[in-house]
Amino acid sequence: MAYGPHTHDDRGRMMAALGIESVDALFEDIPIDVRASRLDLDPPMAELDLAVRLQGLAARNRTDLASFLGAGVYHHYVPPVVDQMLLRGEFYTAYTPYQPEISQGTLQTIFEYQSLLAELTGLEVVSASHYDGATATAEAALMAVRATRRDRVLVSRAIHRHYLDVTGTYLSGGGLVLDEMPTLPDGTTDLAALEAALADAERPVAGVLLGQPNAFGLLEPMAQASQLAHAAGALFIAVVEPVSLAVLATPAEYGADIAAGEGQPLGIAAQYGGPYLGILATTTELMRQIPGRLVGETRDLDGRRAFVMTLRAREQDIRRDKAASNICTNQALCALAATVYLAAIGPHGLRDVASLGAARARELELALAEAGAPRLHSAPYLNEFAIRVPQAQAVHERLLQRGVLAGLALARWYPDDPELRDALLVCATEVTTSAEIRRFAAALGEELA
Amino acid sequence: MAYGPHTHDDRGRMMAALGIESVDALFEDIPIDVRASRLDLDPPMAELDLAVRLQGLAARNRTDLASFLGAGVYHHYVPPVVDQMLLRGEFYTAYTPYQPEISQGTLQTIFEYQSLLAELTGLEVVSASHYDGATATAEAALMAVRATRRDRVLVSRAIHRHYLDVTGTYLSGGGLVLDEMPTLPDGTTDLAALEAALADAERPVAGVLLGQPNAFGLLEPMAQASQLAHAAGALFIAVVEPVSLAVLATPAEYGADIAAGEGQPLGIAAQYGGPYLGILATTTELMRQIPGRLVGETRDLDGRRAFVMTLRAREQDIRRDKAASNICTNQALCALAATVYLAAIGPHGLRDVASLGAARARELELALAEAGAPRLHSAPYLNEFAIRVPQAQAVHERLLQRGVLAGLALARWYPDDPELRDALLVCATEVTTSAEIRRFAAALGEELA
Amino acid sequence: MTDGTALATSARVGAAMAPEEARPGAGRQAMNAALQPTLAELSRPGRGGGKVPHPPADALARIPASALRSAPLALPELNEPEVVRHFVNLSHLNYSVDSGFYPLGSCTMKFNPKLNEWAARLPGFATLHPLAPDELAQGTLELMHELQEALAEISGMAAVTLQPAAGAQGELTGILMIRAYHAARGDVARTEVIVPDSSHGTNPATASMAGFRTVTVPSAADGGVDLAALKDALGPHTAAVMLTNPSTLGLFERRIVELLDAVHEAGALAYMDGANMNAVLGRFRPGAAGFDVMHFNLHKTFSTPHGGGGPGAGPVACNERLAPFLPAPLVVKAAPGSYRLERPEERASAIGRVRAYQGNVGVLVRAFAYIRAHGASGLREISDDAVLAANYLRQRVGQGYELPYAGPCKHEFVASGRALRQATGVRTLDVAKRLIDHGFHPPTIYFPLIVDECLLIEPTETESVETLDLFAEALLAILTEAHDHPERVKSAPTSAPVRRLDEASAARKPELRWRPMTGAGTPCPT
Amino acid sequence: MTDGTALATSARVGAAMAPEEARPGAGRQAMNAALQPTLAELSRPGRGGGKVPHPPADALARIPASALRSAPLALPELNEPEVVRHFVNLSHLNYSVDSGFYPLGSCTMKFNPKLNEWAARLPGFATLHPLAPDELAQGTLELMHELQEALAEISGMAAVTLQPAAGAQGELTGILMIRAYHAARGDVARTEVIVPDSSHGTNPATASMAGFRTVTVPSAADGGVDLAALKDALGPHTAAVMLTNPSTLGLFERRIVELLDAVHEAGALAYMDGANMNAVLGRFRPGAAGFDVMHFNLHKTFSTPHGGGGPGAGPVACNERLAPFLPAPLVVKAAPGSYRLERPEERASAIGRVRAYQGNVGVLVRAFAYIRAHGASGLREISDDAVLAANYLRQRVGQGYELPYAGPCKHEFVASGRALRQATGVRTLDVAKRLIDHGFHPPTIYFPLIVDECLLIEPTETESVETLDLFAEALLAILTEAHDHPERVKSAPTSAPVRRLDEASAARKPELRWRPMTGAGTPCPT
Numbered sequence A, B: 001m002a003y004g005p006h007t008h009d010d011r012g013r014m015m016a017a018l019g020i021e022s023v024d025a026l027f028e029d030i031p032i033d034v035r036a037s038r039l040d041l042d043p044p045m046a047e048l049d050l051a052v053r054l055q056g057l058a059a060r061n062r063t064d065l066a067s068f069l070g071a072g073v074y075h076h077y078v079p080p081v082v083d084q085m086l087l088r089g090e091f092y093t094a095y096t097p098y099q100p101e102i103s104q105g106t107l108q109t110i111f112e113y114q115s116l117l118a119e120l121t122g123l124e125v126v127s128a129s130h131y132d133g134a135t136a137t138a139e140a141a142l143m144a145v146r147a148t149r150r151d152r153v154l155v156s157r158a159i160h161r162h163y164l165d166v167t168g169t170y171l172s173g174g175g176l177v178l179d180e181m182p183t184l185p186d187g188t189t190d191l192a193a194l195e196a197a198l199a200d201a202e203r204p205v206a207g208v209l210l211g212q213p214n215a216f217g218l219l220e221p222m223a224q225a226s227q228l229a230h231a232a233g234a235l236f237i238a239v240v241e242p243v244s245l246a247v248l249a250t251p252a253e254y255g256a257d258i259a260a261g262e263g264q265p266l267g268i269a270a271q272y273g274g275p276y277l278g279i280l281a282t283t284t285e286l287m288r289q290i291p292g293r294l295v296g297e298t299r300d301l302d303g304r305r306a307f308v309m310t311l312r313a314r315e316q317d318i319r320r321d322k323a324a325s326n327i328c329t330n331q332a333l334c335a336l337a338a339t340v341y342l343a344a345i346g347p348h349g350l351r352d353v354a355s356l357g358a359a360r361a362r363e364l365e366l367a368l369a370e371a372g373a374p375r376l377h378s379a380p381y382l383n384e385f386a387i388r389v390p391q392a393q394a395v396h397e398r399l400l401q402r403g404v405l406a407g408l409a410l411a412r413w414y415p416d417d418p419e420l421r422d423a424l425l426v427c428a429t430e431v432t433t434s435a436e437i438r439r440f441a442a443a444l445g446e447e448l449a
Numbered sequence C, D: 001m002t003d004g005t006a007l008a009t010s011a012r013v014g015a016a017m018a019p020e021e022a023r024p025g026a027g028r029q030a031m032n033a034a035l036q037p038t039l040a041e042l043s044r045p046g047r048g049g050g051k052v053p054h055p056p057a058d059a060l061a062r063i064p065a066s067a068l069r070s071a072p073l074a075l076p077e078l079n080e081p082e083v084v085r086h087f088v089n090l091s092h093l094n095y096s097v098d099s100g101f102y103p104l105g106s107c108t109m110k111f112n113p114k115l116n117e118w119a120a121r122l123p124g125f126a127t128l129h130p131l132a133p134d135e136l137a138q139g140t141l142e143l144m145h146e147l148q149e150a151l152a153e154i155s156g157m158a159a160v161t162l163q164p165a166a167g168a169q170g171e172l173t174g175i176l177m178i179r180a181y182h183a184a185r186g187d188v189a190r191t192e193v194i195v196p197d198s199s200h201g202t203n204p205a206t207a208s209m210a211g212f213r214t215v216t217v218p219s220a221a222d223g224g225v226d227l228a229a230l231k232d233a234l235g236p237h238t239a240a241v242m243l244t245n246p247s248t249l250g251l252f253e254r255r256i257v258e259l260l261d262a263v264h265e266a267g268a269l270a271y272m273d274g275a276n277m278n279a280v281l282g283r284f285r286p287g288a289a290g291f292d293v294m295h296f297n298l299h300k301t302f303s304t305p306h307g308g309g310g311p312g313a314g315p316v317a318c319n320e321r322l323a324p325f326l327p328a329p330l331v332v333k334a335a336p337g338s339y340r341l342e343r344p345e346e347r348a349s350a351i352g353r354v355r356a357y358q359g360n361v362g363v364l365v366r367a368f369a370y371i372r373a374h375g376a377s378g379l380r381e382i383s384d385d386a387v388l389a390a391n392y393l394r395q396r397v398g399q400g401y402e403l404p405y406a407g408p409c410k411h412e413f414v415a416s417g418r419a420l421r422q423a424t425g426v427r428t429l430d431v432a433k434r435l436i437d438h439g440f441h442p443p444t445i446y447f448p449l450i451v452d453e454c455l456l457i458e459p460t461e462t463e464s465v466e467t468l469d470l471f472a473e474a475l476l477a478i479l480t481e482a483h484d485h486p487e488r489v490k491s492a493p494t495s496a497p498v499r500r501l502d503e504a505s506a507a508r509k510p511e512l513r514w515r516p517m518t519g520a521g522t523p524c525p526t
């Protein structure tokens, strides 16, 4: 066996102590009818052979294209210091810090994570952490339901489709209602429709959910939406992208009660979907409603400052069926990645990352427009936007052959929307190069010619 | 600046304390005539840009060929645990363990390295470490000179050419003599010639140097050579490859006084030449002649076992011009790599590595012979051997275009030897696959057809 | 609120935590882990920078001012050397599997192979975008497909989703599938989920999240489910029974056949919490035995690192009956040797997604490597060794502590400090804290709730018998200490970086972040 | 000899090192670094395995028995979990730059950027075979060429070899080149090399290795070379003068112009030990000033990690006069944008190789990255900051310790504990050991030999002013302690994993390895 220490002698010694001749004796409590004989799996592999196999699989993935795909997950420059800290066994082979005396490393990094995200969002209470942006959004919706004791949530149509889907799943169990609000031609949420929906006295709204930037990369009128929600006694929930918070108004500034989002852009690799980092932040008023882990500052018997998990009465292991959520294992190591990333990149660096993305995206917009694919929407964007491309899906496939991953064909997400059938959602970040932009524009130009 | 902490304020505070207005004041001791103005170098790069540049450079190297090149440096499977331990800052950002109380990590790993290499070589005293196999060999020759007070060293022609060259360089300063011994047609050292050379009473020999396996991959009659050397009052120095010591007789078994060798195969990457690990081991009698670092066991004031650098009176910082060598910085981190590698691979694993290499090499021999390139020599080999290929250098170049790195054209090393002009030195290890062997044989067959 | 000033403005890094005599400097106390200031306290305006190039000045010109931050972002400003020291020194405050024995019951703290960390970081795996078209993702898709199949084989189930991000999310997935199953049959009266009182907290919490009422049934004296009580609770309102097997007492449910019959007879479905599969790999296949659906904890059974609290992965396996309800997309075979994600319309009965994209794929890579390294024989050996080690340790610990349940145990066992407490006043909490001074991470304590002064001990298969012996000796030595020097045990730990914490005041007046920073209005470092 | 039995057979891992009360177990003492057993003591026959496949049984059939080992290889047998714990726990016994301030004079213990560790591990760099044909090695060759050029620019020299593996080997290279130069001119009477008494030990050792007699000249009162003495020593027998500049006293040689004139007038050549270039980047270019040849310590000036004692790299730069003698192969430009290694016949006057292949290329990658990260302005800033920090710290330390030489210093400075010793009996060694208890790595002590009770302190440019202050305060606090509680200082350290060691008996009866192992005759684990 690959990693076990037990030699033949060791097993013999243990069996002798137990007075048994075979380990089979320890499995006699499994009724004979349901005892398994053996598994039909491949034989063990030597580490060398396995390493070769894994290398072969990784090499089968193609990650060498010029990529303009974002749609919620963004390629950023991650300083190597981040992964080198993550590779420290003291962090990644520890468990949830249930014994604070010998877990101050994890506890303090979580406290720092909470603090850093509080700086970014402007909100005071940050949980650490949720599975991903989608589940954090769903938990935010459930928080609104609990806090308002209402059962209807409004969500903009311009929200990431997976987030909508997951929120729907999470609300489905409790028989809660999720209503989608339409968008305007400029790509932002229709506030008049929102206001009307909020006005329905029969069906009071628990929370209103908008993305900033929204699923089309556009900047929403968050302050107005927030006011409308509050006027109707609903909570306002912002789904945010954390790098953008280096330059955009904070959820606190526009009055959001809860911010949810995907922390992947903060130093976490794309990995075909995870592990990522669900961000969830809220106000002090809603502190006791937030699900997930919270670490607080305290003192030890000698008066030394130290950190400890706190407000545990919200959690499943204490409250069982009355808990704020069933979450247990979360994404702590990803929160550590975000913490190291933010410490390494600093406030100026993060602002530069966000601004560079905006500048590169603008360069992309101009190049693509010249190639014949203008923007689809007119609202301002940060670093992602939709372009109008006839037969977008077919063009997208042909561009792959030319080494360009031309973003996301929005028809994949909005199959029923005729306008979005001919649209690609593209993004740029600080790692996008001018050469890649030229390559994309040239290839697209040829396809459209 | 990239890594410095000093802010404008910090500098101001320090300058104020010193009563200066500009750091220029601190450089006034540099005579004005020789003060530099500025350097003509590129401007600083942001880390992101530098990372891209470095990635581009690394990608310009081609490491995707089926490689049969060894000649002293061998590709082996290195379990990832090795590098993950090396990446621990506590090891790689420490200095030479001059303060033993806070350097027991480094000291104990060196002690373990010494012990492991003692097990491998059978010799009691192992230094940790020398720059590489070549300089370890040169230092071994100098040891023999010091120990015997003779000034002539004999070296087999079948020794790695770089080792010969470096040994020559090291001996040149002291006006010492290095004489090469011829080889027999079977590829091993001509013992009769050796005996004759040793018999020259006018020019007494300090040491005799043979490789095992030798530079052609062949097994030498080490015991006989050792006897001849000793009979003439000379020391016998074996240049060994450490993985082979898992299966081959140890230097101690055949009476070597000193073993030198390249530790790269013990978990260290090829890296175009280094850093590697110079192995140097000797007997207890010669303990005080060995250059380089030695760590010994001792106790602290409370009787706890601990480790400390010892026999320091051989070293340059104590003995200055009387030191055994000028070596100071060595290859400690590479010694750590070897230590972790040996701990992880274990005795059975190392035997398997050596045996698999032999098996794959035999497979290679048969395939190449069938393709028309039989072995050049008849002496037994372990995992490397020479084949006869007409116009070897041209064939070697053409095979590159076919994705095969066909070992080393021996003409590069023995330009004046007509027999070796048509020879390639090829090797196999446990990472060589049958598919690669078939590819090589097929391509070679076509070239020779 | 963090009292940043005292620490930060005096520039006496760590000074507040000085041990006797020696005051730790920026070098911290030489070798013994010392507490650290926060990033905010370490920050100095103008430090850091250099990671990314500067953007053009007009980069944000097109963004309306109303959408922009009104105050500049304030984050700590540090240079890389300080960042590294901070996290390296913080890491030294953690106990971890890589540094010692971590017998935390219910958590399966086994060794995390270093090959797997390497594999997950291979650029081909690490940089693949989750929305990349299938043709670009063939390597990962092949891996996921093979993992789905392997988990199906291990569980004896028909189909597997890898989407759930953790065990609890696997539970939610499974229970929502059960809900969808009943709904599809028009069987809408089933509003209850039954759990035993020994169940993990996530089970009832999950049932609630899925909109069910939780009904708790007691355990029998032997630690198994009280079958009579279960039968009483079962009825036309029962949607499912959730059973952890082996249980959190480390016991295999001996009456499993009868139990499953009763569940199914009542028209309910049987959910198995498979978090403890480490005990029964190759010995018990839940699907073959009659469970309808289960989840795995890859971060326990298949040794993906716990990461200080995550990430994990909680794949769900189910039988044919429930397969139509698995959340999409599964990975399916396309042309020979190629793979693709299911298209949204392919399985209309699927419940909605439980998370975005394809799951914690980086975790799946590690689990795949682990399963392939061991193969069929190795997986069985894992369980054999884990169970053997647990029973051996159980016997040794039983030399001084009560063992409330008869053996054999599976991967873990409970012991009780009740008698000790009665005799000495020393509680299990004290014993646990004292173990820290003996060099060990404490076991899980006071869980499951049904055992008085409970210790839940899980050695796993990767700890040597020498280590087990030392741990048992430490536990027994503490018994003696508890009698001879009870204060010593009650005031433990004394060798950890901190002594016991004031958890009450932390909860009463929560300080969940450092004092808000100001600034970063400083000029950008060049 | 290692007393393995006591530790190993009792299976009481680390038991011999128990601190008071708590006996550390396999978990070691929870958080405080505890001493560890050796690999041999941890070994159990039959553990480990699984890394590589098993070879065919006849793999060695063709090897004559006489060439084979007579006894099976005995190495420790461990499984990977034990291996990891062993090295992780050992690492905790080390002080390092990544965990604290390491002001070791003469060693330039600056921060090692993490980007550089990443870069050197890129597979393209890491797996390239050293004998790979040039066309396969273009990336590394380009890097090496660019590094050669950068070092030539920084040194003001004409040509650079990257081959030497460390500073001392650079010295040997340079001195052998000087020997070859004189020999080529038939100037064979030059058998002496002159070194100042403040020189680093490698300088005289190098001269000896290169076959020269060493002549030592004293320092003047101001710390510089005594020019009159030097002139006396110079003559037709002088092959070279080796000068460390800035010197090991941290002083720039103010009389450098006169000195170089004298050397050259005597027909000798001037070697500069450039190990201390961290002080004068962009401020002083040795070649431009008249030195003939010098070496760099990349592991100091350009921040490649010291690795607990190595590896380093010691490139040699020289002027046109000596360039023909540089060891081959250099990296040269081939077709535009392509590079190649010199062919052996290209420079017939080259001295022989000083090591195999192309040098410590992995180290060169890191140094290249460092130079490119900083650029011209950044390199100068490094020296400015290093010198500013040293002078600042010098002033603060001077508030309590003697400063034997006038300032300004360069990258480091000497202080003396002579007065302290006279007043209290506390030696510099004691002060150094006491610094450990204050959380700092001690500076270099008793070097250079010409200063009584010497402390050689080098802060480098990557330590913050807060850290410098704390360190100075610690040193000053020890002065007070030395007066008030001299025994406390003399018995330091008490907070390290071990107290002071018995170095004398280690040297008297050297135990350089553990007791030879037997066995591995056990069956191979499967």
Ligand SMILES: Cc1ncc(COP(=O)(O)O)c(C=O)c1O
Binding pocket: A327, A328, A329, A330, C106, C107, C166, C167, C168, C169, C200, C202, C244, C248, C273, C275, C276, C297, C312, C313, C314
């Ligand atoms: C029995 C049992 N069920 C469920 C869970 C929840 O799994 P997770 O923490 O991955 O959400 C755990 C984990 O601790 C467990 O032990």
Ligand SMILES: Cc1ncc(COP(=O)(O)O)c(C=O)c1O
Binding pocket: B327, B328, B329, B330, D106, D107, D166, D167, D168, D169, D200, D202, D244, D248, D273, D275, D276, D297, D312, D313, D314
């Ligand atoms: C002044 C000086 N010269 C030479 C050396 C020797 O360099 P290395 O240790 O790289 O051989 C050193 C290193 O400590 C040094 O400080």
